[in-house]
Amino acid sequence: MVKLDYERLKAIRLEQDITQKELAQSTGVSLSTIKQIETGRSSTDLENIQKLCTYLDVDINEIYHPDYHDTKVLCMLNNKGGCGKTSLCGGIATSMAELGLRILVIDGDGQRNLSSSFDMPRSEKNFGAAVLAEQDLNGYIQPTKFENIDIIVADVSMGTLDMALFTKISRENIVRSILRPVVERGYYDYILIDTNPNLSLLNFNIVNASNYVLIPAQPASFDLDGLAVVLQFVDGIKPYNPTLQVGGIIINRYDARNRLITEAAMDQLRESYSALLFEQIIRVDSRLQNAQWENRPVLDYAGSARISKEYRALTKEILKRCV
Ligand SMILES: Nc1ncnc2c1ncn2[C@@H]1O[C@H](COP(=O)(O)OP(=O)(O)OP(=O)(O)O)[C@@H](O)[C@H]1O
Ligand SMILES: [Mg+2]
Known part of the structure; x- marks a missing residue:
C-alpha cells in the first residue's frame, strides 16, 4: 500500500483516453500539478487530488490512504x-x-x-x-x-x-x-x-x-x-x-x-x-x-x-x- 496510488490514478486517466492537458483544462488543476501528482511528487495535495477524482469518477478512498505513513x-x-x-x-x-x-x-x-x-x-x-x-x-x-x-x-x-x-x-x-x-x-x-x-x-x-x-x-x-x-x-x-x-x-x-x-x-x-x-x-x-x-x-x-x-x-x- 502507498499513501497515494498515483500510478493507478494515471492508469484510470489513460483508460478514459484523456490527456494530462485535457484533464487540466477540464478540472482547473494546472498541468504541472497534474504531472507532479501522477509521478508521486505531490501526494498530499488533497484538494487537487479530489478534483481529479471527481472528474475521472473515482472514489478517492480507492487511491488515497491518508493514514498511511511512509515509514x-x-x-x-x-x-x-x-x-x-x-x-x-x-x-x-x-x-x-x-x-x-x-x-x-x-x-x-x-x-x-x-x-x-x-x-x-x-x-x-x-x-x-x-x-x-x-x-x-x-x-x-x-x-x-x-x-x-x-x-x-x-x-x-x-x-x-x-x-x-x-x-x-x-x-x-x-x-x-x-x-x-x-x-x-x-x-x-x-x-x-x-x-x-x-x-x-x-x-x-x-x-x-x-x-x-x-x-x-x-x-x-x-x-x-x-x-x-x-x-x-x-x-x-x-x-x-x-x-x-x-x-x-x-x-x-x-x-x-x-x-x-x-x-x-x-x-x-x-x-x-x-x-x-x-x-x-x-x-x-x-x-x-x-x-x-x-x-x-x-x-x-x-x-x-x-x-x-x-x-x-x-x-x-x-x-x-x-x-
Ligand atoms: N551527552 C551525554 N552526556 C552525559 N552522559 C552521556 C551523554 N551521552 C551518553 N552518555 C552516557 O555515556 C554512557 C554511554 O552512553 P550510551 O549507552 O548511549 O552509549 P552506546 O554507544 O549505546 O554504548 P554501547 O556501545 O555500550 O552500546 C551512558 O552512561 C550514558 O548515560
Ligand atoms: Mg548502547
Whole structure:
C-alpha cells in the first residue's frame, strides 16, 4: 500500500483516453500539478487530488490512504562502545514522538540498555527470538508507557546471535525481510534501531534493512580513528542496499571543560567530514544519567534540561535530512 496510488490514478486517466492537458483544462488543476501528482511528487495535495477524482469518477478512498505513513528506517551505528548510540536513539525517538510522529524503536543490542531506558522487562517476544525464527516483526511489537512509541525489546541471549546467523541461508537479509511487513504496514513514521558496539553480522543485517545510518561520535581521538572504519562498513553494505545513505555524524558528549582536546578533535572532524556533521552538538549533561538510573527517557525525566533541548534541535535536523 502507498499513501497515494498515483500510478493507478494515471492508469484510470489513460483508460478514459484523456490527456494530462485535457484533464487540466477540464478540472482547473494546472498541468504541472497534474504531472507532479501522477509521478508521486505531490501526494498530499488533497484538494487537487479530489478534483481529479471527481472528474475521472473515482472514489478517492480507492487511491488515497491518508493514514498511511511512509515509514523510514534509521539505525544508530558505531562499533566504539559508549559513544552514545543508545542514549541518542532514545532521545531522538522521544523528540519525534513529542512532535506527534509514530515511532517504533528496536533494541538491537543484547545489553538491553534501550529496552531498560523505556522501562521494558525481559520478554520472550524479543528481537533476537524474531531473528532466529525469521518471523514477521509485527508479532514482536509491544507498547511502551510513552505516547506514540512502541518497542521491540532486546534480550541478553542475543549475545550469541551472530553465531546462529552464520549458518542461515541469505544471512545478510534476514532483518530486512522480517522488518519489511512492518514497513509495508505504513503505521510508523520512523523505525529507529539501536545496535551493539560491533561491526557484526547482526549489525550488517540492521544496516541492510535501513534507509539511513546515524553515526554518533565523541570528539576524542580514539573515536575519530574509528569513524573511517564505520563509514567503510556502511559502504560495503551499499551493494546490498543501494538506497542506503549515511544520515550524518552526531557529535555527542561534547565536553567544554576539556576545550583544548575537544576543539582539536572538532577541527579534525570538520576537516574530514564537514558535509556529514549535524550542526546540533550534544553536550555532556549529567541529567541524562539520572534519567537512565530511573529507567526513563530524559525528555520525560527532565523535559526542559539542556540535553533535552539539544535532542529536540538535533531531531529537527534529522527530520529534514532523513526523508
Ligand atoms: N551527552 C551525554 N552526556 C552525559 N552522559 C552521556 C551523554 N551521552 C551518553 N552518555 C552516557 O555515556 C554512557 C554511554 O552512553 P550510551 O549507552 O548511549 O552509549 P552506546 O554507544 O549505546 O554504548 P554501547 O556501545 O555500550 O552500546 C551512558 O552512561 C550514558 O548515560
Ligand atoms: Mg548502547
